[in-house]
Structures are given as structure tokens and as C-alpha cells.
Amino acid sequence: MRRVARGEDEAFAEVYRAHQAGLYRFALRMTGSAWVAEEIVQEIFMTVLRQPGRYDASRGALGAYLFGIARNRMHKHFDRRPNEVPLGTDGELPAGARIAAPENGNGKFSPAVWVEQKQKIDEVRRAVLELPAEFREAVALCDLEELSYEEAARLLDCPIGTIRSRLHRGRALLLARLEMLRDVGRKAVAR
């Protein structure tokens, strides 16, 4: 970061490439908008460029610091647009995102299965975006980014127990949103 503060282009590129993908995916999964996620990542690194002295290595890793900025930016975004629920990715997938083409039992591509899978993914994406922000953060980091509880707790600057609790409640809410809890009752009766 000292080299970045001195304006060294290569040092900045190194920092950017090490952290941009994780931050972008986190912002994308939190906001559901590729455009907003792009803006947030840009603002994060603009802050790094313009105020490099704000980062104190003794207080934590650079990744946690960048995630902190990302969370602040996202909260501002949610405050500005509290009633807006982003749907999907504005009609197009973000850079690098793709849905693997499923195959049927014969090993050939099946459009029907692909459509069904896409619908399920869209449902769960909408359900995640409707979660309260603190539960969504836990789900985004632990279930989607597949970080450990310890890593998520470090990035969100909270105890592991809090992460575990938020994740549990977030999953329960997801089940309810997807109406899978109702299916639980039906399955239980069927058994």
C-alpha cells in the first residue's frame, strides 16, 4: 500500500487483481446488479487511490479493510434505494458468469432441463436478494463464496457465533421464501 500511495502503477494493479474478483462477486450477490457491483468496486479502489493513508495494517488485513469499504458503499446504495428490489442481472449475466449447459441422461444437451435449472437459480437469487442485509452477507460469503466461518467473521468484523447465527436464520428465511417449508409439511404427511 505504501507503493500504491507513491503512485506506483504496478503495485496498484497487483492489489487490484488480488481483490477485485471477490469484492465484485460479493457486491453482485448482495445487490443483484452487475452495474451496481461494478460501481461499488470502482468506488472501493478509488478510495484506496485517493486516501491510501486510511488503511492501517496493524488493524487488520487489506482484504478485510476493502470488504469494510464495500459494505459501507452497499449500505449507502440500499439507503438510497430502499424500495428497489433488483431482479436478476439487468437482463444479462455479469462478466465471467455463465450457466453450465445441462445434459440429459443420454449425455446430450437438454433445453428443458436448462430452462428448469435457470428458473430455480433465478428463484433462489431473488430469495437471497430479499433477505435482510446482515443475513444476506452471511449467505453470500459462506454459501455462495464458500468461505469458512472464520474467514467470513474476519471480513465482516464480527464473532464467529454471529456468523453462524445469521447463516442459520438466513437459510431458514430462504426456505420460507422458496416455499420449501411448506413442502416440508407435505413431505412429512406423505411419509
Added chain:
Amino acid sequence: MKEEVLKMTCEEFGALGPAFERAGGSAVEDTQRTAMDAHMQSCARCAALYDSWGELQLRLQALAGETRAAETPRRVELRLRQELRDLSDAHEFRRRRRVFVGLALAAAAVLAVAVAVHYKMKYGTPMSPAAVSPAPQNPQPEIVKQTAPSDAPRRVEALDRPQPRRVNRGAVETASTQEAFSWLPGGSPMIADEASVVRVRMQRAGLGALGLPVNEERAGEWVTVELLVGVDGQPQAVRLLR
């Protein structure tokens, strides 16, 4: 083991469930996993809940897989690096400006010191007070002409009988030139009969030394005056010659 299975409630199962599912069973102890399996055999609702967890997990994995390779578009990095270059340029400009201003101030200081030394060398030494000081403190009158012989001082005829009104105003006019003698502070018309007139050339500042008001802007100007000098050698009155 049997007792543990029987003791597990639906609430305990629900509390362990997400962690159990997420980590594929590794997040909970083997005894707890066994208890959960046993509880699912005896509780259809918890077994259905477990299936739902599994389905949710699959959907979340599909969603994660959809964006697992997502990255910030390349244009963002290009914009940021351009911003970095602009900031560096601005920083360099400010640095150069500070250096330039510092050098300019240093040059100005050096110039000021040089000018001060120059003036000090040129005017600071007491080699020529008249040239330096526009108003000498104690100018010595330059005697250019003595109009009265030393052995027989010339009588000032016009002053022998000064009119009371003019004496009160402190001035006497001569008959010939119509110029007025101004009585100096302490001067006395009573000695006019024995006084002599001395013409001298002096700076106006010298008039100030005699007790007359002097315009400071013209203090260095040289003038020719006539002094009415008493027998004791002290000037009693003065008048300017045009």
C-alpha cells in the same frame, strides 16, 4: 448412544441441521451425526426438513456456480489506472510547484539581502552625511558674503524703528528690498541698532535648527539667507533672499 438419540429434539436437530448439511457432516461430531440420523428415522418432519436443506444447498451451489468466475469488467481497471496516473501527475505538479515557489522565495530572499548589503555599503557608512541625510541635524551655515565690515557693523536702517504692529508679528520689512526679517525665538528688536547682517548659504533644514518651521519635503534645498547677528554673535532674525 441410544440415550443420545432419544434425547435429541426437533429444536436441536434444527439448530444443527444447516451446519451439518453445509459441511457434509464434518462440522458436527460423529455422535451428533448419528443422533441426527436416528432422529430423522423417528421424525418425518425433520427428515423432510433435511431434504429441503439439501435442495436449498444444491440451489445455492448452482447460484454460486453461475457467478463463480465473475470478475469486474476490464474497463474498471483501466479507469482506475488512468485515475492513478492523473493523481500521480497532479501530485507531481504540486511537488514541482512547491519546489518552484520555494526556489522563488529563496531567490527573493537572496536578492533582498544583496540589496540591503548594497545599500548598507553605499549609504550605511558615515562618509558623507550631507549626501545621505536629507535633513542634517546640525548644518553649518555656509558664509558666502559678509555685508558689513567687521570693524563697523552695518546699521540696519529699516530695523532701527520697527513699527510696533510688525514687531508684534515678529517680522520687520526693509525699505529697500521689502523683504521681512523674521525674528528668531529669543531674538530682540532692541539690539537691531548694533546688529550686523550676514549673508549665508545653508540648507532649509538649518532654518529648523534656528527655530523656524521647515517643510520637510524641501529640507535639503539650499537657500541664501541673511542673518541679523547681534554683538554676541547670536542670530536674532533671518530673512530669505529671492
